[in-house]
Amino acid sequence: MAIIDPGFKSEIKKYGAKDFTACYNCGNCTAVCGLTDKEVNFPRIFIRHGILGQTEEILRSKELWLCYACGDCSETCPRQAGPGDYMAAMRRYAIASYEPTGITKLMFKSNPVFIVLTLFFALLLGFFLFTLKPDYEVSRWLFNILPYAVIHNMGLVIFSLTGLSIMWGVTVMALKLTKSMKEQEKSKSNWVSSLMMVGKELATMNRYKTCDAEEDSFWKEQPWYQQPWFVHWSIMWGFIGLLVATVLDFMLKDPATNIWWPSRILGTIAGIFLVFGTSLAINYRFKKVTKAYSQTRLADWVFLWFLWIAGITGFWLEVSVAFQANLLINHVIFLIHTIISMELVLLFAFSKFAHAIYRPLALFLHFQKSQNKN
Numbered sequence: 001m002a003i004i005d006p007g008f009k010s011e012i013k014k015y016g017a018k019d020f021t022a023c024y025n026c027g028n029c030t031a032v033c034g035l036t037d038k039e040v041n042f043p044r045i046f047i048r049h050g051i052l053g054q055t056e057e058i059l060r061s062k063e064l065w066l067c068y069a070c071g072d073c074s075e076t077c078p079r080q081a082g083p084g085d086y087m088a089a090m091r092r093y094a095i096a097s098y099e100p101t102g103i104t105k106l107m108f109k110s111n112p113v114f115i116v117l118t119l120f121f122a123l124l125l126g127f128f129l130f131t132l133k134p135d136y137e138v139s140r141w142l143f144n145i146l147p148y149a150v151i152h153n154m155g156l157v158i159f160s161l162t163g164l165s166i167m168w169g170v171t172v173m174a175l176k177l178t179k180s181m182k183e184q185e186k187s188k189s190n191w192v193s194s195l196m197m198v199g200k201e202l203a204t205m206n207r208y209k210t211c212d213a214e215e216d217s218f219w220k221e222q223p224w225y226q227q228p229w230f231v232h233w234s235i236m237w238g239f240i241g242l243l244v245a246t247v248l249d250f251m252l253k254d255p256a257t258n259i260w261w262p263s264r265i266l267g268t269i270a271g272i273f274l275v276f277g278t279s280l281a282i283n284y285r286f287k288k289v290t291k292a293y294s295q296t297r298l299a300d301w302v303f304l305w306f307l308w309i310a311g312i313t314g315f316w317l318e319v320s321v322a323f324q325a326n327l328l329i330n331h332v333i334f335l336i337h338t339i340i341s342m343e344l345v346l347l348f349a350f351s352k353f354a355h356a357i358y359r360p361l362a363l364f365l366h367f368q369k370s371q372n373k374n
């Protein structure tokens with residue numbers, strides 16, 4: 001029996017949906033979306049689910065994650081119902097619903113709560129970092145006020161909470177999505193082939209390229225490296241590259257001070273992509289170049305700025321380490337860089353960042369299904 005939530009229409013507005021109830025079901029949005037076909041049908045169907053309050057239909061849908069938020073559908077909607085924003089709001093709703101602690105719900109729905117929690121985590125991470133350097137004068141002063149063990153253990157508990165929350169969220173999502181697949185679709189599919197298709201999509205963004213491809217699209221005139229798919233690619237691979245470089249640095253320690261060491265070269269290249277992608281994304285949002293960039297929520301701004309600051313401060317540290325400049329400013333930059341980088345990891349389960357796991361999972365199941373059609 002379908003579960004109906006009569007309060008969904010007002011609830012989803014807290015996640016960023018606008019006047020989606022103005023929709024009169026004309027189907028323009030689905031027709032214009034470059035990612036839809038006979039089997040994959042959105043965003044109109046989701047607006048129907050939303051108006052009827054069919055929340056389970058939404059949470060069980062992999063199609064929700066196939067949308068790349070290009071905004072083409074919103075540009076063409078005759079009722080200004082904002083189907084693109086509505087899809088983005090539903091992804092926030094899904095992330096918050098899969099996550100078990102309720103922290104994501106609070107952070108998405110309320111800016112003051114978002115600010116307080118972000119600052120609290122930053123403060124805690126700052127203190128946590130001093131527990132790794134207990135001989136610093138500031139550390140000793142701090143431990144007189146708050147015992148070392150309290151700060152250190154709180155940091156460990158919160159990081160564990162993040163890890164467990166994301167594992168829980170992925171499990172819940174996988175169970176819901178596979179429940180909506182037919183047995184035949186699950187059993188006959190080739191996992192390896194589906195995984196390779198996901199890898200290819202992440203490497204090429206071919207599906208994303210099909211968005212914004214119409215003749216009259218604003219992006220048609222822009223060079224490829226300024227187009228949204230490449231901005232997304234740069235941010236994603238820049239962040240992954242930096243994560244790998246940081247882990248290698250941590251494992252190799254001393255060689256990380258040499259900028260020609262392989263892990264440092266990887267970090268430098270990844271940092272260039274991250275800063276390039278985030279700079280363009282921030283610029284597009286400031287200028288509101290298209291409808292897709294016209295509405296930016298506080299959490300999206302913070303996410304982008306954190307990534308940008310992590311990249312810029314990373315370069316600063318690389319240069320200062322290369323020149324062995326032991327200045328106070330470098331220690332402050334190190335603190336900012338580490339707090340922001342750790343906060344990005346910490347907020348992974350509780351922010352839109354979680355889509356980095358949910359989208360590949362949905363793509364995997366989508367490719368499983370599409371193989372059965374061939």
Ligand code: SF4
Nearest residue numbers: 023024026027029077
């Ligand atoms: S284009 Fe607008 S009015 Fe038409 S179905 Fe889509 S959301 Fe509804």
Ligand code: SF4
Nearest residue numbers: 033067068070071073
């Ligand atoms: S935002 Fe773009 S990808 Fe998403 S439903 Fe609209 S047209 Fe399709």
